[in-house]
Amino acid sequence: MTPKRKPLTKLGYGFVPEEYLPKGADEYHFRNQQQLTVRTYRQLRDDEIVILNRNGNYSPNWADVWVTDRFLPEQIQQSKFYGRVRIGDMEESFLDFRDLQLPIGIYNSVIVSSDIGGCNAIHNVRYLAHFILGEEVMLFNINEMETSNNAKFGNGILKEGDAESSLIQLELCNENGGRAVLPFEGMQASDVYLWTRQRHDRVLQSRFREITFRRFDSHRGYYSVVGHRTVIKNSHTIKDVKIGTDAYIKGVNKLKNVTVNSIAGAYTQIGEGCELVNGIIGHGCRIFYGVKAVRFILCSFSQLKYGARLINSFLADNSTISCCEVLNSLIFPAHEQHHNNSFLCASLVMGQSNMAAGATVGSNHNSRGADGEIIAHRGFWPGLCVSLKHNSRFASYTLIVKGDFLHELDIRLPFAMVSHDVANDCIVILPAYWFLYNMYALMRNNAKFISRDRRSLKNQHFEYDVLAPDTVNEAFVALREIEIAVGKAYHPAGNPSDWAVKGKAILMDTTIDLHEKEILLDHVENSKRKVVLIKVREGYNTYRRIIAYYAATQLKSYLDTHSVAELRAGYLDRPGRPERIEFENVGGQLIRKPDLDDLLDRIRNGELVEWEAIHQQYHLLSSQYLTHKFEHALAALLEIHELEKSALTPAYLDACLAESVATKEWICREIYKTRAKDYRNPFRQMVYENEEERDTVVGRLEDNAFIQQQQEEYTQYAESVKAIHLLQ
Template identity: 65%
Template sequence: MGYIIKQPLNWIGYDFIPAEYLPEGKDEYYLRFEQNKNQKTYRNLTAEEIQILEMNHNESTDWNDVLVTDKFFPKQIKRSKFFGLVRIGDMEEVYLEYRDIRLPVGIYNSQIISCDLGDCVALHQVRYIAHFIVGNEVILLNVNEMETSSNAKFGNGILKAGDQDSSRIYLELCNENGGRSVLPFDGMQAADVYLWTRNRQDKVLQQRFWDITHAGFNDIRGYYSEIGDRTVIKNSHTFKNVKIGSDAYIKGISKLKNLTVNSTSEAYTQIGEGCELVNGIIGYGCRVFYGVKAVRFILSSYSQLKYGARLINSFLGDNSTISCCEVLNSLIFPAHEQHHNNSFLCAALVKGQSNMAAGATVGSNHNSRGADGEIIAGRGFWPGLCVSLKHNSRFASYTLIVKGDFLHELDIKFPFSLISNDVTHDRLVVVPGYWFMYNMYALMRNTNKFISRDKRSFKNQYFEYDILAPDTVNELFTGLSEIERAVGKTLGIADPRGWLEAEGKATEEIFVDNAEFSKRQVLLLKPRESYKLFKKLIRYNAVCQVLEHVAPAVVQEKINDFIASGTKRVQFENIGGQLVPVPKLEQLLDDLKKEEVNSWAAMHARYHQMSNEYITDKLHHALASLAEVTERDATSWDAPFWNELLDEALATKKWICEEIHNSRSKDYHNPFRLMVYESVEEMNEVVGRLEDNSFINQQTAEFENFTSKVAAFNGAF
C-alpha cells in the first residue's frame, strides 16, 4: 500500500519530472513544449485580470505561472484553481454546442494543474486535471480525475528511465502461457503481431522484432497526456496516462488508463458508458460502448466492442465486432464477428472473416494437464451453436462446425467443410465442400459483406476477402491429396483417381486418418462429389483471374510472361488478412534479420509493396494451379483448351448463381418457417420478397457481366 505524503502547498504542479531524470540544461517543461508546438505568444496576467479572477472565486498559488494570450476574457473563468504552469489559449465570447449540449467557452468549477489549454475550450466541473495538453475547441464536462505520470507510456510496451522490467506491458497472444507474447505499440498491425508470434525458435528474428520496437521510442520521462482538437469528454470518472486524438467522443466511462485512442475528424472514435479500458491501443474510427472491460489489448481501426464485452490479452483486427462475451489470449484477423453473451474464445489464432455462434466455447476445457494450448483457424471459421473444441486443433478455411462437444484434438485439412459428430456410431463426420453444395447463398454473400464493411479510408494493405484466393486454392489441393489418400487406404486402391472420377454416387464408406486424435473413425462424406468440385473450383478460379485482370488483347502475352517466369504454385501465408507468397515473406524476414529493414515503418512499407504486387502474384498462382490441376504444361495451352475452360467457367458461374437462389429460396418454401406467419403476404412483408433480394439480383447482374467477359475472349487464344 502507498503512503500519503505531506508536501508544501506551493509545490503542487511542479517537479513533474524527478530531478534525477532531467537531462542537463533542461527544465521540467521541455518535453511539454516540444509536444505542444502551437507558436502562440503567451503573456502574464495584468493586475486587473487577476482582480477579476479572484472576484470570480478563482485561486492560484502563483498567478505569475498562469499565462494567457491577448484574447483572454477573465470573466469566463469562475470558481477554479490553478497550480503550476498553466497556459490558456485564445478565448471568445461564444459557447460550444455538441449533441444538444451548449457550454460557454471558459473554465468553470475546475482544478487545473500544469496544463496547456487550447483555443476556445470549455472546461466545466473538471475536478482534477494535471499535466495534460488540451487541444482547440475541446469540451470537458463533469470529469472527476485526469492525471499523468512522468513515466507515462500510453499503452506502448516500453519502459521509461527508472522503470522496473516487471512493469512492462506484454500482449500474451495465441497461448495462455505467454510463450508467444509481443510488445504492443501504437500503429501495430495484425501482420506485425502475427509474424512476431511465429518462429519463436528463431532467436535472431525475435530479437530484431524487439529491437525495432524499442527503436521507435525513447526512455525519456516527462511526456504529457493529450486530448486532440474538438474532442468531447463528459460525465466520466478517471483518465490516467492517455493520448486521445481529435474529434473523439467519450462519455460516462469508468476508467481509461495507459491508453492511446486514435481518432480524426474522418475516422472519429467513440467510447461510451461504463467502460474500463487499461493498457491498450485503440485504432481510428472505433466504437466502444456499454460496460466493456478491456485490459492489455489492441483494437484495430473501425472495430467495435459493445455490451459488456471482455477483451483481455488480445489483438482484434480491423472491421471486427465483439459484444456480450469474453475473449482472452487471442490474435484475431480482420472482419471477425462475435455477438453472443455465452460465446467464449481463448488461446486462438483466428485468421479473419470469422463468426462465433452463441454457446461456442473455444478454450478452457479444463481437461488437460496444463494451460490451454492453441487453436489455429483459417479464414471463414464458424464454430456453430454450443460447440466445444479441444486444444490443440487446426482448421482449414471456411470450416463450419455443427453443435456438439468435440472431445479430441482436430486437424481439418479440407476447406469449405462441415464437421459434425455422428453420436449414434460414435464417429466424426467431415463433408468437404459443404458450403458450395448446400449453402451457396451464405458462402458467396460473405465476400460482398466483408468488402462493404471495410471502412478503412486508406487501404494500402490488401485484405483478401474472396472465398477463392491463393490460400484457399492451396487448401483445395491439400484436400484433393487427402481425399485420394483416404480412398486409396480405405479401398486398398493404388491409384484412387479413377474411382474418384467415376460417375454416380459412391456406396462405399470412406474413412480419413489424422483428422482427429482419437481411436474412433472419421467418416469422409461425398468424396467423389467434393473431389470433382475441388478440381472444378481450381479451374474456375484460374478463368476468373484471367477475366478480371487481363485484357483479351494481351492475354497470350501475359500467359507467355507466366511461362517465361517458370512460376510454380507456391504457398501463400495469411499475415493479418493480407496474403503473401511465402518466398517473399521469407525474404522480408531475412532482410529484417540482416538489418536491411530497420523499423516497423519499413516493415509496413514492404507489406504495401507486396500488396501492390499481389494481383500479379495471384494471377500467376491461379495459372500455376491450372497447370497442376489439368496436368498440362502452360506451353500446351491452345485455343480448344481455353475454349473448353471458358465454357466450363460460364457453366460454373451459372450454377453458382442458381444455387445462391436455390439455397435462399428454401427459407421461403419451408412450411415450418411459414407457420409463424398468417400468410405468404405477411411473410414477405416481414422478411422481404425473394425476388427483391438485393444480393441475388446483384449476382444475376454479375452473371450477365461474366458472360460478356467470356464472350470478349472468343478468339483471344
C-alpha cells in the same frame, strides 16, 4: 503507502525528478515539444488577477498562469490553478455538441500544470493535471484527469528507471505468455502474426523487440494529450492517455495507459461504463456499454460493445465483439462475435470468422496445463454450443456443427462441415459443404466483408474472396486427402504410396458407387474413433470445379487488360513450368512464402530496422499481389487439368473461359436455390398468416438485393467473356 505532505506552493511543479531530466532541460522540455498549436503567451495583468479573484478563482502563484492577448478573465470562474498553466485564446461563445451546450472558459475546476487550448469549455473537472488540450475541447463533469511522469500511453516500452517487470506485453495465442509481443501505436495484425510465430528464432525475436524499443523515447516527462474538438463528459478516471481529434468519450469509468486514435473522418467513440486499461485503439472505433478491456489492441473501425471482455488480445480491423469474453487471442480482420455465452481463448483466428452462441473455443480446462492453442484459418465458423479442445487446427471456412469435441482436431479440408455423430461415436466430414449446400451464405460473405472494410487508406490488401491462393492451395490438399482415403478404402492391403493414384481413378470412374464403401480419413482426431467422409465424390468434384473456376476467373481478369501475345511472352514462353507457390495469411494479407522468408531474412540481418520500413514491404507486396495471384492461378490451371504450358492454346483458353461462365451460372443458381429453401420450408411458413405476411416481414425472394446483384454480376461476366476474342 500513505499520502505525503508537501508545501502548497510546490503543487504542480517537479513533474519529472531531476535525475531523469535531459542535460540542460527543465521539466517542461517535452511538454513544449508536444504543443498542438503554436501561440504567444504572456503573464496576467493586475486587473485580470483582480477579476479572477473576484470570480472565486485561486492560485498560489498567478505569475505562472500564462494567457494570450485574447484572454477573457470573466469566463474563468470558481477554479484553482497550480503550477504553470497556459490558457489559449478565448471568446464570448459557447460550444454545442449533441445538445450539450457549454460556455467557453473554465468553471468549477482544478487545473494543475496543463495547457488549455483555444476556445475550450471546461466545466466541473475536479482535477486536471499535466494535460495538453487542443482547440475547442469540451470537458464536462470529470472526476480525475492526470498523468504520470513515465506515462507510456499503452505502448510496450520502458522509461528511464522503470523496472523490467512493469513492461506491458500482450500474451497472445497462448496463456503461458510464450508468444507475448510488445504493443505499440500503429501495430498491425501482420506485425503481431510475424512476432508470435517462430519463437525459437532468437535473432528474429530479438530484432522485433529492438525495433519496438527504438521506436520510442525512453525519457520521462511527456504529458497526456486531448486532440482538437474532442468531447469528454460524465467520466470518472482518465490517466496517461493520448486521444486524437474529434473523439467522443462519455460516461467511462476508467481510461488508463491508453492511446485513442481519432480524426474527423474516422472519429472514435467510447461510451458508458467502459474500463479500458493498457491498450491502443484505432481510428473510427466504437466502444460502449460496459466494455472491459485490459492489455489489448483494437484496430481501426472495430467495435466492442454490450459488456464485452477483451483481455490480452489483438482484434484487427473491421471486427465486432459484443457481450462475450475473449482472452489471449490474435484475431485477423472481419471477425464477428455477438453472443453473451461465446468464449474464445488462446486462439489464432485468421479473419472473416463468426462465433455462434454457446461456442467455447480454446478453454484450457480440458487440458493438463494452460498452454494449448487453436489455429483457425479464414472463414472459421464454430456453430451453436460447440466445445473444442486444444490443440486443434482448422482449414479455411470450416463449419462445426453443435457438439462437444473432446479430442484434438486437425481439419485439413476447406469449406467442410464437421459434425459429431454421437449415436455412432464418430466424426463426420462433408467436404466442400458450403458450395454444395449453402452457396448463398458463402458468396454473401464476399460482398459483406468488402462493404464493411471502412479503411480510408487501403494500402495493405486484405483478401476477402473465398477463392484465393490460400483456400485453393487447401483445396489441392483436400483432393489428395480424399484420393488417399478412397484408395485405402478399396485397397487396404495395397501399397500406401499407390492409394492416391488408385483413389483418383476410382473417383473419376462414375460407374463405381462410393456408397458401398465406408471412406475414412486418417489423422483428423486424436482418438481411436472413426472419421467418416460423406458425399465423397460430390465434394471431390466440387473442389476440382472451384479450382478450375478460380484459375479461369483470374485468367479472364488478366485478359481484360492484356492480349494472348502478352500472356505467351510474359508467361507461356518462359522456360520451366509455373509453380503453385504456398501463400501465408499474414494478418489478413496473403504473402507468398518465399517473399515472406525474404522479409524475415531482411529483419534478421538488420536491413529493416523500423516498423515503418516493414510496413512499407507489406504495401509493396500488396501492390504486387494481383500479379502473384494470377501466376498462382495459372499454375493451378495447369495442375488441375494436368497440362503442359503448350496446351494453353487460344482454343483451350476459350474453352476454360466458357466453362467459368457455366460455373458462374451454377453459383448464381445455387445462391437462389439455397435461399429459396427458406421460402418453401413449411416450418418457416407456419409463423405467418399467409405468403403476403411472410413477404411483408422478410421481403420477397424476387426482391432479394444480393440475389439480384449476383445475377447482374453473372450477366456482366458472361458478356465480358464474349468480348475477349481469343480465336481471332
